Amino acid sequence: MFKSGFVSIVGRPNSGKSTLLNHLVGEKVSIVSDKPQTTRENILGILTLKEGQIVFTDTPGIHKPGHELNRRMMQTVYDALEGIDLLLLLVDAAAVFGSGDQYVIDLLKERRLPAFLLLNKIDLIPKETLLPLIATYAGKHSFVEIVPISALKKDNLDLLVRLILKHLPEGPPHYPEEQFTDRHERFLVGEIVREKVLLHTREELPYSTTVQVTRFDESRPEVVVLNCDIFVEKESQKKIVIGTQGQMLKQIGIEARADIESLLGKRVYLELYVRVKPKWRDDAGFLDSLSQP
Ligand SMILES: Nc1nc2c(ncn2[C@@H]2O[C@H](COP(=O)(O)OP(=O)(O)O)[C@@H](O)[C@H]2O)c(=O)[nH]1
Ligand SMILES: [Mg+2]
Structure with missing residues (x-):
């Protein structure tokens, strides 16, 4: 008997x-x-x-839409609720219950979606607070299961997988067994670069940055040649990403290249450019061009 199904992971940002x-x-x-x-x-x-x-979908966090980009992000969260077998509502056990959490609970009541509540980051809370927390959430909705986990420390993830399989219908696999994502390498490369920019910057920059892979050249046997554009919204942000004498950009490049080499299993030649594109988050045409494969 082979189980197979679609499971979406939703919850507040972070x-x-x-x-x-x-x-x-x-x-x-x-x-x-x-x-x-x-x-x-x-x-x-x-x-x-x-x-x-199990085909999992990771979603943007539930949040108030401000920019056109945010509006699209919330739409993608709603899209992730269509046709699924099970929803995983992730909450930060160390944070207070917020209107974002309530919003998702209302949504799954309305759509009658079977849901697990996952209390994440249990590595951060004292053990004795766990039971009262479980009781509180049990009172808010009839979750199919409530599972305390630590995603970071991989605590209880085996149990979680077993519980999910138990609740999925019988059926054939939807994807070949060696496939682990629906994303092209090109997308993953751009995201790795964006992750390194986020890691090294603060305040408004994370929200104002996006990355486009402009060259993905595999024609040489020994090395993959990659060019990426890092878009920001202002000249001042460009200065931050480049850093004094280019040090910041160099560091971003070193770290990104290491991760990309392990992803592709090949040596990588990576060139990064920083470009200013004012108000790109409200530019529908530009946002469309980013989501092209
Ligand atoms: N201590 C702890 N931190 C975690 C855990 N899971 C995620 N984090 C941290 O929480 C932050 C947000 O994680 P991320 O997966 O990007 O959250 P997302 O916005 O919901 O996708 C990161 O700094 C993670 O390292 C956990 O179980 N325990
Ligand atoms: Mg995320």
């Missing part, structure tokens, strides 16, 4: 959705940072076991 996806799938398919709104699109991560195949 609750650990992308960390969970990567650790469930065992590959880095979705970038992680301590800045909210890192994930901008729905990203599939596929776990194939001998008992079944």
